[in-house]
Amino acid sequence: MDLDRLAEQGYVIVPKFLAPEQCHELYQYATQLAPQDWQQAGIGRADQYTTNSAVRQDKIRWLQREVPYENAYLRMMDQLRVEINRYLFMGLFDYECHLAHYPPGAFYRKHLDAFKGRSNRILTTVFYLNPEWTEADGGQLVIYGDRGEVLETVLPEAGKLVVFLSDVFVHEVLAGQRDRYSITGWYRLNASIGGIVDPTR
Template sequence: MPNSPNSLPLQPLIDDLAEQGWSQQRAFLPQSLTAELEQECRARAAAGELAPAAIGRAAGQAIVEGIRGDRILWIENGQSAACDRFLDAMETLRLELNRQLFLGLEELECHFAFYAPGAFYLRHFDRFRDDDLRTVTVVFYLNPDWQAEQGGALRMYLDEQRSLDVLPEAGTLACFVSGEFAHEVLPASRDRLSLTGWFRRRSDSLL
């Protein structure tokens, strides 16, 4: 069963999305679950299960390390107990976003993302020019004891003059409207792990 809405800090996140289009919530999930997800990501990376991430979509996909340097593994229900608990939490969030903001979100696509030291992802939008179904981006970080001097921030461009740096601290959830905010991943001096996903709406939904 999905987590109870009362067990997650959903209301501050939803209020932020409604008011400014983005939110940063620390300690979004229990520390024990965050640690399990980190261990799973590291184990799968060590086993060679993560593949270089591509840019673009469909036939236009390409691996371009000068733009994007992470390795990824898509996750789905039944993959592991820890991933199932994470997906349950995201399902609870999806239902609340639909109930309060009427977004028509239908599904989540999500993957582990592993950035080795020095890897980065240049400025981009998460919504494709020819496919506007990605509606809300979620990034959940798995890195304990992260220090600002280690780099690796998610830099979100709020407008022409302002940007926001979100450190990839374990337990932090960054969430934003996919088509509104350009962003990039800055290089770090240590491994940087996350679960990154996108809530997709129905093709006949009106935002």
């Protein structure tokens, strides 16, 4: 991963972060999960958590270390966290992530993943699992600049990783024509209070 580019512009797009075989295994795993393994995605945290289908329409599954396929991805992202800290001194403490499934027509309107001073989420990562995805399939991730200009329109192709500063870049997911799968995660700072990691505010 080009960490110089991440440092310079606040985001980086890595076209082939994982080998095709690994992507395919994760894709197969995601598509074979049962309906009860997913939950409707929401907005906000703790007391402010709510679902709003006018804003986002994806379903999610939080990754757990007890599940082999999920643990393998989490361990790989732990290694990336160490590399980022070593190179950029960002003080990233841990990582949380979920699978996301966007059925045909589903979207996620413009939003920020963190607000300055109100979250310990520092870096957002989005990894795509979708084989043979084309422009006609839609479902692009759009990243905006601070004046509302489009910086990037990212096709959610298998193997592609996007990393960006969580409290800087407004972004959205456009509606797609096919089932769309990704793994979205956040590197976080340590917000421990009284020995409790990341206590609910």
